[in-house]
Amino acid sequence: MATETILIQAHQAIPEQLLVQTPPPLSCSIPAATFVCCKSYHLELMPYMQMLAQQQPAGSGRIDYPQALNIAYLDADIQLLSILSGLNNLKLAAEYHQTHTKQHIHQQALQLLEYFQCTQVCHKLPAFMSTLEHRLLLIARALMLEPDILFIDKPFQGLDMYEHDILGTHLINISRELHITVVSSAVSLAFMKKSAQHIIYCDNQAFYAYNEWARFKQQHPELFEH
Amino acid sequence: MKYFLQYFLGAPGRWFIQSTHTFFATLQFTFCVLQRGLHYQHKHPKHKVIKQVTTAQIIFSGIDALFPTLFILSLLISFSVTAQLILFLQNIATEKEVISLLTQFIALQLSPTITAIVLIARSGSAITVDLGNMSINHEIKGLRLLGVDPLIYLAYPRLIGLAISQMTLAVYFSVLTMLLGVLFAGLLGSPSNFKYFFILIDAISITELWLFLIKNAICGIAIAAYACYFGLQVKNSVTEVPQATQQAIVKSLMAIFFINAIFALF
Numbered sequence A: 001m002a003t004e005t006i007l008i009q010a011h012q013a014i015p016e017q018l019l020v021q022t023p024p025p026l027s028c029s030i031p032a033a034t035f036v037c038c039k040s041y042h043l044e045l046m047p048y049m050q051m052l053a054q055q056q057p058a059g060s061g062r063i064d065y066p067q068a069l070n071i072a073y074l075d076a077d078i079q080l081l082s083i084l085s086g087l088n089n090l091k092l093a094a095e096y097h098q099t100h101t102k103q104h105i106h107q108q109a110l111q112l113l114e115y116f117q118c119t120q121v122c123h124k125l126p127a128f129m130s131t132l133e134h135r136l137l138l139i140a141r142a143l144m145l146e147p148d149i150l151f152i153d154k155p156f157q158g159l160d161m162y163e164h165d166i167l168g169t170h171l172i173n174i175s176r177e178l179h180i181t182v183v184s185s186a187v188s189l190a191f192m193k194k195s196a197q198h199i200i201y202c203d204n205q206a207f208y209a210y211n212e213w214a215r216f217k218q219q220h221p222e223l224f225e226h
Numbered sequence B: 001m002k003y004f005l006q007y008f009l010g011a012p013g014r015w016f017i018q019s020t021h022t023f024f025a026t027l028q029f030t031f032c033v034l035q036r037g038l039h040y041q042h043k044h045p046k047h048k049v050i051k052q053v054t055t056a057q058i059i060f061s062g063i064d065a066l067f068p069t070l071f072i073l074s075l076l077i078s079f080s081v082t083a084q085l086i087l088f089l090q091n092i093a094t095e096k097e098v099i100s101l102l103t104q105f106i107a108l109q110l111s112p113t114i115t116a117i118v119l120i121a122r123s124g125s126a127i128t129v130d131l132g133n134m135s136i137n138h139e140i141k142g143l144r145l146l147g148v149d150p151l152i153y154l155a156y157p158r159l160i161g162l163a164i165s166q167m168t169l170a171v172y173f174s175v176l177t178m179l180l181g182v183l184f185a186g187l188l189g190s191p192s193n194f195k196y197f198f199i200l201i202d203a204i205s206i207t208e209l210w211l212f213l214i215k216n217a218i219c220g221i222a223i224a225a226y227a228c229y230f231g232l233q234v235k236n237s238v239t240e241v242p243q244a245t246q247q248a249i250v251k252s253l254m255a256i257f258f259i260n261a262i263f264a265l266f
Helices: A016-021 A046-052 A086-097 A102-115 A131-143 A161-176 A189-195 A213-219 B002-043 B049-089 B095-136 B139-145 B150-188 B191-201 B206-233 B240-264
Strands: A006-015 A026-031 A035-040 A058-064 A071-074 A149-152 A181-185 A198-202 A207-210
Touching: A006 A016, A006 A046, A016 A046, A016 A058, A026 A046, A026 A181, A026 A198, A026 A207, A035 A161, A035 A189, A046 A058, A046 A181, A071 A131, A071 B139, A086 A102, A086 A131, A086 B049, A102 A131, A131 A149, A131 A161, A161 A181, A161 A189, A189 A213, A198 A213, A207 A213, B002 B049, B002 B150, B002 B206, B002 B240, B049 B095, B049 B150, B049 B191, B095 B139, B095 B150, B095 B191, B095 B206, B095 B240, B139 B150, B150 B191, B150 B206, B206 B240
Parallel strands: A035 A181, A035 A198, A071 A149, A149 A181
Antiparallel strands: A006 A026, A006 A058, A198 A207
């Protein structure tokens, strides 16, 4: 079963950047082709996401990657390259790394634009795109390198409810249709209920990992009081 | 008063230390960019991405500058400097000395300097602003996350593009300034001055031509290196962009005159 394969296992890991603050250590397993939601009202999760995505080292504890992984990481700060059109932005990294032939990369980029229903931004510069189009193109650009796992920090920042729903549907589809593990932070409880197959929650004391919504709700009733 | 004097007297020293530090940092940056870029091109010889960015840079810095900027400048300088020099010098010097002075002063020294100044104003500043804004908007961070080295993708093509642009623009400007100068000298003075057209062709030796091209290539690389270095130094605020641009322009200008002074020794 593809969903049984563990991609990342963290054992009492704390990001190096946070070591002096003694935050709670993270222990969790991230299986393949699942949608993982990370949530905390007390802690900034970005350093933990970066640590899992190999963007910064673990200051203590250990993170295991049982198999070689192609990891994509996105956060709310990252922008498309302003001097390139939407299509060229998508093709850039794949062409730079020569993942496939030029024609194949072009076709792959067009297919992703169609998949995300963004063909209208093909020849647009990022300055003329909406926030949603921009966010979708960033995800598509990361997917061009065919990652096994996509970390996306604060994906819904700056989006209205309508755009939130569209992006949410796309993120769920990435894990279910493209079989890419998606790890997302800072999502609403409603979205977590709808999408999450695994939940990593942190209160002000520790991290908790759940593989079903019901158990998460049962263990943290204080979150649902209002 | 004491502190003011200490600060005032220390200023030249501080300026010297800072300038030396920037010079060596930019030199190291240049070697790093060239080494990574050449290694990448060696690894991917059929690669089009870098060639595309380099071509775009040559079009922006080289071809777009040909007309009207450099054409009008060459027209004005040929009229105000070259033609006047010919008309003045032919009364006090031999034909050979006039030609020698024209080639040494106008073609080999003045023209590359003016071309470099135009390149700094047009392209150097634009590169710094471009890269500075990319840094602030986290576009460069995005590139790094995709495994794209910004030094290879952004800096290397600009270094090569500006080196090629500076070489070609300097040749274009020198030739145009000399030929138009002779034309104006013929029109303003005596038609016999048209004889310089034929003498000019043989006036520059192959060694001088090579030195001229090498000097201009180095000038182009220096302009791009300072522009990229200061552009990539921008980190957080938009207020850093004009400061970086100003620094890049000033340091590039100094580098150009420094390189010219060194090549004047040969």
